Amino acid sequence: MSEFTLLRELKATSGQKVDPKAQKITREIVQLNLKRGKWWGAGLTGFWAFLVLVSSIDHLGSRFFPNAAMKTKKRIGQSAPVRLLRKYVTMPALLNGKHTTRNFIGGVIPTRFESIVIFCYFVLVVLSEAVNYEYYSKSTRFTQKRVQMARYVGDRSAIVTVFIVIHTFLFAGRNNFLMWLTGWKMSTFYAFHKWLARMAIFSAFVHTITMFEVMHWNGSVKYIKSEAWWRWGAVAMVSGAVILFQTFPYIRARLYDIFLYFHIVLATFWLIGMWIHVADLGYGPYAYATAAIWVFDRILRLLKISTFGIRVAHLELVSEEMIIMTIPSVAFIKRPTPGSFGYVYFLDGWTFFQSHPFSVIIEQNTVKFLIKGKQGITRKLFKKLYELPNHKCSINICLEAFYGEYRPAYAYNEVIIVGGGNGAVGLYEYIKDIEAKRQQGKSNTRFVKFYWIIRHWQSIDWLYPELKSLQEYDYVEPIVYVTRYEEGKVGDRFAYAQEATSAKSSLTNEVELKEEAKDEAIEEVLQDDTNAIKDESPELLIKAESFVERIKNDLPHVTFRSSRPDVAQLIHEDIEEAGPHENIAVLSCAINQMCDDVRRGVAEEVGAARSGRIDLVELLQVW
Structure with missing residues (x-):
């Protein structure tokens, strides 16, 4: 990547006579700052890699070598520091003993362990964009200190944001391979996804504000505001701002279906905007990696649905309280483990594209779900069955299964x-x-x-x-x-x-x-x-x-x-x-x-x- 690619807004300064030594030092400082951005991004990735490694050893060891793993954990767990660590750090809820109970705005507070992980990652993100900057008074590109420092922060925060976005998309998928490795619940990854997404948006705001100030001070806005990379960067930022507002727990809980599909559209525009914005700067592969993660998850969803195909499910309302849905004669490629759940698509009306998760009971080759009539499609099914004389009916469904983390x-x-x-x-x-x-x-x-x-x-x-x-x-x-x-x-x-x-x-x-x-x-x-x-x-x-x-x-x-x-x-x-x-x-x-x-x-x-x-x-x- 040419360093001049990142300085397109300084076209007006080209052709000026400069000191070769000062120019070399300036180039080295610019390149070092870009490298530090990548180093910090690699460190953020290493943070998750370390947690995944430790959790994978624990989880896979317990799953495939349960007796040996139990003896090891017993021996380690007898020490007082480990007992206190589990009692006060890894096991409890963060505050007031509430984790799954929703707070006054409808949100869920992560566990104490999840909160510590999120906080540590946040500290690393702040440090990555706040330290290791070098001011050079004879810079041939940035004559003013404020311009020079703002530019360095803008470049660094852009690179760090790209790394955060990759982690954010990875943790959002249902088919995240890290679930199988670590044994963490899907809700744990979703908690990380939400907080990383917020950090990515705020980090992108830092990039946007600092770079705009640099361009404003240099008077270069008029040269670049009509270029595609500028406009699509603005599209990405607007999408991020809407996502930040849209994911407010109260709105999400009350209008979940609207939230979900708008969230997908906004995330798509964010990703496209980021890709066009960074493609000419040499960071296109990062956007491709993010898109690959997302597409891979969607392809696996389609494969899981196609494995079962369109099935006829038999529904019965039992004691005016619970719907029992059975899918007979299922040929399993791999039988679900205990605690598994599947996403059901009810092919009845315009809501056929909605998926709803239910825990599963397996009886020989029959899959059985117990469905509580709450809101949306489940409430409609409840009313439909209640009005039928025998409270029974059959319906075409698709099944995306199976998900869930197994513990021995x-x-x-x-x-x-x-x-x-x-x-x-x-x-x-x-x-x-x-x-x-x-x-x-x-x-x-x-x-x-x-x-x-x-x-x-x-x-x-x-x-x-x-x-x-x-x-x-x-x-x-x-x-x-x-x-x-x-x-x-x-x-x-x-x-x-x-x-x-x-x-x-x-x-x-x-x-x-x-x-x-x-x-x-x-x-x-x-x-x-x-x-x-x-x-x-x-x-x-x-x-x-x-x-x-x-x-x-x-x-x-x-x-x-x-x-x-x-x-x-x-x-x-x-x-x-x-x-x-x-x-x-x-x-x-x-x-x-x-x-x-x-x-x-x-x-x-x-x-x-x-x-x-x-x-x-x-x-x-x-x-």
């Missing part, structure tokens, strides 16, 4: 599972995985405690087959907390189980709610189940008690408890009961606050002096 829970002596609502889906798959490894003689797990927290008794209906199957596993203790235990809101499975049609009608009349209460029940489900039914008749409550007894008799291996549990206290008690020598894995996937309580409880426990290892596996993904 079978390597631990005891596994504590905390699930809430349909969050129990991925957790149940871990129990199946432990059983499969036990059959192969590879599992170290001697005991599993499975806590499932639900609001009403009717939720038993849609996870009934899975709960029933746990009766075969004598080492699994299922405990179900029904937070509205006394309301007796029982689903159809136990209200009408094994009844003939006529008997079912009779029973329906016998235990039917008052019409007003029934309407409230329907409205409750449509409004995300936020209000309880409070006006059942005494006769109904009596009948409901008999249905609850039917549930308990049918699931004798399950312990049912009322009220909402203190999960942090439960974890403490279970760890105390297990003893200090046991290796314990705590798995969670529930509502945001409950997952944060689990994280808080585990963070407290890992600081205690014990010979066994305690690890947290949080399946809930929030971004």
Whole structure:
């Protein structure tokens, strides 16, 4: 690259007589500043490379050599500094014990470890653009000190921005290969992506402001404002400014679909603008690398969709609460691991291009998803099924799968599972995985405690087959907390189980709610189940008690408890009961606050002096 390429705005100064020695020194300082920009960019890349290397050794070692990895981690984890590091740095939430719980503007606060990583990277970015500048009073290009220093900052910040953009696009992809290497959750990479994107935009602002001031002071704006590289640089900056505003959590949460597609369009214009802006300066390959990362992710998405093709999915609304979607006769290229999820495209109407992530249950060659009717397409499906006589229908779908980070829970002596609502889906798959490894003689797990927290008794209906199957596993203790235990809101499975049609009608009349209460029940489900039914008749409550007894008799291996549990206290008690020598894995996937309580409880426990290892596996993904 010619150094004069970067000085096109100084055409008016060409032809002037200069001191050869001063000209040489000036050229060397300019070139050194450009090299330092690349060195700092390489250092920023090395920062992530180091974190990925350490995490990959830990994750891949645990996955492929679980027993050896467990012995190593136990030995290392017994030292006091490591225990304190895990308790106060790598495990807890950043502030107030809240990580997955959204803050007052609708955003998610990264964990303490994620926040430290982001902060360290931010410090490196600031240093990369703030230090190692050399002022030369006899410069043949920049006679004024302010022009000279501003130009150096402008050149350096441009190069650093290009490196940050590469990392930003890499962390945004669903098919980011670093997920497989590190075992970090997708939400962790998305947290890094968001903060790196902000740094890239602000770094680009530094470049824009300093370079504009240089051109303004030199009076060279009139020479370059009509050139393509200038105009497309402006397009990139405007796109970045809109992205910065558009990603405000409140807007993102309320208008997600609009946010998503505008975000893709704006990112495209940012990338095109950056490419045209830097192409003639010798930095085009950096833009190509960024585009390659993005295109590679999109191609893999299409390949995953084409692997499954267009499938017919069968949908059923269960107990007016949950949609069970099954896709039969799936030929797997690679079976999903526990905790996996897939993106479903519903080919029904103009929203066919939208994808929605759901955790998966695999039963032989059948893929099953449990879908809660919340907003958008899932709410429309809920209403559609509710209006059908048998609450069933079939629909064409495409499936982009599978995603998710697998952890070898079978390597631990005891596994504590905390699930809430349909969050129990991925957790149940871990129990199946432990059983499969036990059959192969590879599992170290001697005991599993499975806590499932639900609001009403009717939720038993849609996870009934899975709960029933746990009766075969004598080492699994299922405990179900029904937070509205006394309301007796029982689903159809136990209200009408094994009844003939006529008997079912009779029973329906016998235990039917008052019409007003029934309407409230329907409205409750449509409004995300936020209000309880409070006006059942005494006769109904009596009948409901008999249905609850039917549930308990049918699931004798399950312990049912009322009220909402203190999960942090439960974890403490279970760890105390297990003893200090046991290796314990705590798995969670529930509502945001409950997952944060689990994280808080585990963070407290890992600081205690014990010979066994305690690890947290949080399946809930929030971004």
